[in-house]
Amino acid sequence: MSWDIRSFFIFCSLTAILILGSLTIFSVTSIDISYFLRFLLISIFSILIVTGVFYTVNLNRILSFGWVVLVLNILLILSVELFGKEINGSKRWLDFGFLSLQPSEFMKISFALFAIQYLRYFNFKFNFQRSIFLLAILFITSVPIIIQPDLGTGLIYIIFGIMLLFICGMDRKYFLALIGSGVVLSPVIYSFGFTDYQKGRIQSWFSSEGNISERWNILQSEISIGSGELFGEGFLKSKQNQFNFLPEADTDFIFSIYAEQFGFVGVLLIFILIAIFIILSIIVLLQEQSLSEDLSTYYLGAYFIFVIGFSFLINILMVSGMIPVVGLPLPFFTKGGSSLLCFSIMLGFIFSSRGFLRS
Amino acid sequence: MLSARFFSLQIIDGRVLKDQREKNINTFEYIYPKRGRIISSDNKVLVEDEKIFSVVINLEQKPSLESIKLLASIFYDQLELDEIEQTVKKSISSGNQEVVLDKLSQEDLSKFLVRNSELNGFSILETYRRVYDPHPSIFHVLGHLGYINDSDKRYFSERIDEYDPKLWQKVGKSGLERVYEKELTGTHGKRYFQRNARGTKKILTKEDEFIEGDDLYVSINYEAQKFAYDILDGRQGAIVVIDLNDFSIPVAVSAPSISANDLSGISSSRYAELLKDQSRPLFNRAFMGLYPPGSTIKPLLSIYSLDQKFTNWEETIFDDGFFRIDEQRVFNAWKEGGHGITDLDKALVESSNPFFMNLATRFEKQSLESFFSSASFGTKLCTDCYPHQFSPLINDAWKQKNFGRNLFKGDLINLGIGQGYLQITPLHLSLISAMVAKKGEYKTPFLSDSSSQENFTLSQNLESSDWERINKSLVDVIYSPSGTAYRVNAGELKMAGKSGTSQVVDIKSREEYESIRENPLLRDHAVFIGYAPYDEPRFAISVVIENGEGGGSVAGPVAREVLEVLLK
Missing domain, CATH: 3.40.710.10 (DD-peptidase/beta-lactamase superfamily)
Incomplete structure (x- = not known):
């Protein structure tokens, strides 16, 4: 098996992202080095294991269990209601001792597996019934997430689901119709679906005065980023984190801490690494499309690349104050087992597509 | 677009935002020096600062229920358990170092110090109290102290060069206490420290020494x-x-x-x-x-x-x-x-x-x-x-x-x-x-x-x-x-x-x-x-x-x- 130059760059950029992410997590928690190692090892292992599993087991076998995965995932979400622990007023986590999982995170994967299983049966040919069926499943399965209550994750799940269907070739008119109804329904969702906490977040973004506590997170995030200036304060020297000025520094706002430590140069480095990873992965996948009869892995890979790229984009837009605060984790940075495992599994799927394995 | 945003935050506004951060983190508090005495021509101390000890809540190490109970049992004749709990709650929510018990007697002070190691979250604060000779004849000449108000600020800003109203908490309202405010006050010290967002952690970085106020000798016999x-x-x-x-x-x-x-x-x-x-x-x-x-x-x-x-x-x-x-x-x-x-x-x-x-x-x-x-x-x-x-x-x-x-x-x-x-x-x-x-x-x-x-x-x-x-x-x-x-x-x-x-x-x-x-x-x-x-x-x-x-x-x-x- 010879390494093609593109795979080499993908591998390098991904490794760099993983190391930078683990270092940042370590710098935020900065209690002991084991945190850094554990984080790095978990990501590397899960990527290797998932890739290895998919390499040895025929992907078709896995895909034929897509509906089982989806059902199991929903059952897990419901079980959170019974056994879960509560953080910030919403029950989303299942505690396994060494790590706590948020089953709703995995729905992005489970739905994709189910949809691909369904669509490949019809050779990825959409018609009205199939489109409606898949959209209906998507919306129905989002209900358990939303009632947790976790509207943010729920909405993002829906958006990703729709994007998956679009990637797989669903007619553009459904897409437009959904956007249209989304716009029409948004005031309704805003007034009935959002909690005061969520409304506050949105209002704080739209009004420059706002009340100070609502704007606090964004303000502190901008201060963190700006304090990095060109070259950053240096590793482990984030004062915003040290003095707890930035809330959620280890989760949603971790990129701000990264920017404070490594400066504009570090930020550009991450942008370049992500760009290399995404662009080259897409190139490799397109090659796959031309090689293979079965488009399942191509669609799955493209979808997961989209999820990873979009998560990066949204999180970074959020921390830099360009969009309202939404609870979307930064891939490979955010502290949290579910998101790490989730993104590792996605990488596993991407790498297990034959375009990569061939090289 | 994203790069542009980060460029604007980190390169264009970087300095401003960094200053903002430093301002948030670095803070200081004044150290109030002992105020000078006023001494009569026949060498009688008419007024002096007396050191007083108070039990306060230590914000860096919040009081546990055990230490609250212990404190209540030590000072059972002066403090109620709920009273302490209320003060602790108030102190934690406001971030201010609240006083639990004021003006400890020598006996009470030693009672506290004996159990000091068990009284987590409480500490002793030393401050000064102005004590005048009790004879009413000297009140009008000496004057008295009070919390500074706007008219005091105007009065002192006209008379004291490097006057900073934040420095003066209690000032002379009348008499010699007012006329010789600056000399009696001495020079405030400053304790610089870095603090976290809730003010619960403080790291001392620098300390400016204070200078005690001058004694004032007056012609009063x-x-x-x-x-x-x-x-x-x-x-x-x-x-x-x-x-x-x-x-x-x-x-x-x-x-x-x-x-x-x-x-x-x-x-x-x-x-x-x-x-x-x-x-x-x-x-x-x-x-x-x-x-x-x-x-x-x-x-x-x-x-x-x-x-x-x-x-x-x-x-x-x-x-x-x-x-x-x-x-x-x-x-x-x-x-x-x-x-x-x-x-x-x-x-x-x-x-x-x-x-x-x-x-x-x-x-x-x-x-x-x-x-x-x-x-x-x-x-x-x-x-x-x-x-x-x-x-x-x-x-x-x-x-x-x-x-x-x-x-x-x-x-x-x-x-x-x-x-x-x-x-x-x-x-x-x-x-x-x-x-x-x-x-x-x-x-x-x-x-x-x-x-x-x-x-x-x-x-x-x-x-x-x-x-x-x-x-x-x-x-x-x-x-x-x-x-x-x-x-x-x-x-x-x-x-x-x-x-x-x-x-x-x-x-x-x-x-x-x-x-x-x-x-x-x-x-x-x-x-x-x-x-x-x-x-x-x-x-x-x-x-x-x-x-x-x-x-x-x-x-x-x-x-x-x-x-x-x-x-x-």
């Missing part, structure tokens, strides 16, 4: 001051003594008064009560009270008349007890039948009103005004008495301002016997006494700092013999059996002086006075000025006893006793 207050024995009035050596003020008493300690931590209702009190215990009569001087103005007017050659020691008039400007306007003098043939000496010794009224008909507004100016009317009298009032300079402008008219001849005649518009503070009265004693050469009086003292000369035209004769007349006031203050009974003291009574209400006849006398508040004020020893004067004094009636018989003996204490 504590023993004499106390004596002077006590001898007033509940009467309202003021006594001021000037040391003729340097024009410092060894006695400045205003009665009634309160103990300065009573004002710290006073309830607002009690304070309002004090303000409303008819006897005005918070009002410093010695520096602020304006009283008609009555006959005590006569020595000064004699000097003026001699200076302007309006009279001489030979001129006599016949005093029949009345003074007539014309047929319609006839003034009653105080002595029935009058003093008979009266010259200036007799007019001073026996206090003849008709003589001085007659003299006053020759007064000229202009020369009178400049003479009174040279006697410090209408100007600040003392370098460091606060607050203090100047005695108004009576001239046309003053009367125009207050009554819309120029001075009449009658006004000058009233002025000639120290009534009418003329009003003088006890401080100024003692200074007038000092002018007479020092033959017209005098200086600005002071309590502590003589550096801005000025020299004044009352008159250029008086011969030394004139001064001697005035002096002799004032000695006779006390030692001659016909003198108005013969009852002072000064004996060995070698005292000179002049008594006076100042009318509270304007009356025309003795009969009328007898009828208003029923109301003690309408009785005349007893006024006395004097100095001793008359051959080599060392102290000048003024005594005002409100509604005391007899200048010679009531105020005079008080002056004698105070001077006796000082000359002992």
Whole structure:
């Protein structure tokens, strides 16, 4: 098996992202080095294991269990209601001792597996019934997430689901119709679906005065980023984190801490690494499309690349104050087992597509 | 687009945002130095800062339930469990270091320190409390401290160069505490530290040493001051003594008064009560009270008349007890039948009103005004008495301002016997006494700092013999059996002086006075000025006893006793 130059760059950029992410997590928690190692090892292992599993087991076998995965995932979400622990007023986590999982995170994967299983049966040919069926499943399965209550994750799940269907070739008119109804329904969702906490977040973004506590997170995030200036304060020297000025520094706002430590140069480095990873992965996948009869892995890979790229984009837009605060984790940075495992599994799927394995 | 956003945040606004971050993290607190003591000329500490210990909540290490229970059990007689819990909650939510127990006794302090290691989350805070000598005589001179307000900020920003209102929490509200605020305060230290967002973690980065406040030495003679207050024995009035050596003020008493300690931590209702009190215990009569001087103005007017050659020691008039400007306007003098043939000496010794009224008909507004100016009317009298009032300079402008008219001849005649518009503070009265004693050469009086003292000369035209004769007349006031203050009974003291009574209400006849006398508040004020020893004067004094009636018989003996204490 010879390494093609593109795979080499993908591998390098991904490794760099993983190391930078683990270092940042370590710098935020900065209690002991084991945190850094554990984080790095978990990501590397899960990527290797998932890739290895998919390499040895025929992907078709896995895909034929897509509906089982989806059902199991929903059952897990419901079980959170019974056994879960509560953080910030919403029950989303299942505690396994060494790590706590948020089953709703995995729905992005489970739905994709189910949809691909369904669509490949019809050779990825959409018609009205199939489109409606898949959209209906998507919306129905989002209900358990939303009632947790976790509207943010729920909405993002829906958006990703729709994007998956679009990637797989669903007619553009459904897409437009959904956007249209989304716009029409948004005031309704805003007034009935959002909690005061969520409304506050949105209002704080739209009004420059706002009340100070609502704007606090964004303000502190901008201060963190700006304090990095060109070259950053240096590793482990984030004062915003040290003095707890930035809330959620280890989760949603971790990129701000990264920017404070490594400066504009570090930020550009991450942008370049992500760009290399995404662009080259897409190139490799397109090659796959031309090689293979079965488009399942191509669609799955493209979808997961989209999820990873979009998560990066949204999180970074959020921390830099360009969009309202939404609870979307930064891939490979955010502290949290579910998101790490989730993104590792996605990488596993991407790498297990034959375009990569061939090289 | 994203890169542009980060470029704008990190490169363009980076410096600003970084400064913002540093401002959030780095903070400091002031270290309040020990305030200086105030020490009297007889080496009595009138006020000093006393260290007090309080139990406070330590925010870096929140109190556990066990330590709260333990604290409640140690101080079971002073603290309730819920009370402590409330304070802890308040402290944590506000981020302020709340006080659980104030002013620990030595015994309580050791009780705490023995169990210190178990009392997690509580610590001992050392602060200072201002403790005054409890005698009420010193309150008005020393003043008191209070929390700074806007008018204080204006006052101090005009007077203290590197004044920073954040630094001064409690400031001198009156008296020497206010005048010498800067010297007494010392220099605040600064403790710089980095803190986290909730203020629960603090890392000390730098400390600027504080400098304790300077001790202030004042001219007040504590023993004499106390004596002077006590001898007033509940009467309202003021006594001021000037040391003729340097024009410092060894006695400045205003009665009634309160103990300065009573004002710290006073309830607002009690304070309002004090303000409303008819006897005005918070009002410093010695520096602020304006009283008609009555006959005590006569020595000064004699000097003026001699200076302007309006009279001489030979001129006599016949005093029949009345003074007539014309047929319609006839003034009653105080002595029935009058003093008979009266010259200036007799007019001073026996206090003849008709003589001085007659003299006053020759007064000229202009020369009178400049003479009174040279006697410090209408100007600040003392370098460091606060607050203090100047005695108004009576001239046309003053009367125009207050009554819309120029001075009449009658006004000058009233002025000639120290009534009418003329009003003088006890401080100024003692200074007038000092002018007479020092033959017209005098200086600005002071309590502590003589550096801005000025020299004044009352008159250029008086011969030394004139001064001697005035002096002799004032000695006779006390030692001659016909003198108005013969009852002072000064004996060995070698005292000179002049008594006076100042009318509270304007009356025309003795009969009328007898009828208003029923109301003690309408009785005349007893006024006395004097100095001793008359051959080599060392102290000048003024005594005002409100509604005391007899200048010679009531105020005079008080002056004698105070001077006796000082000359002992």
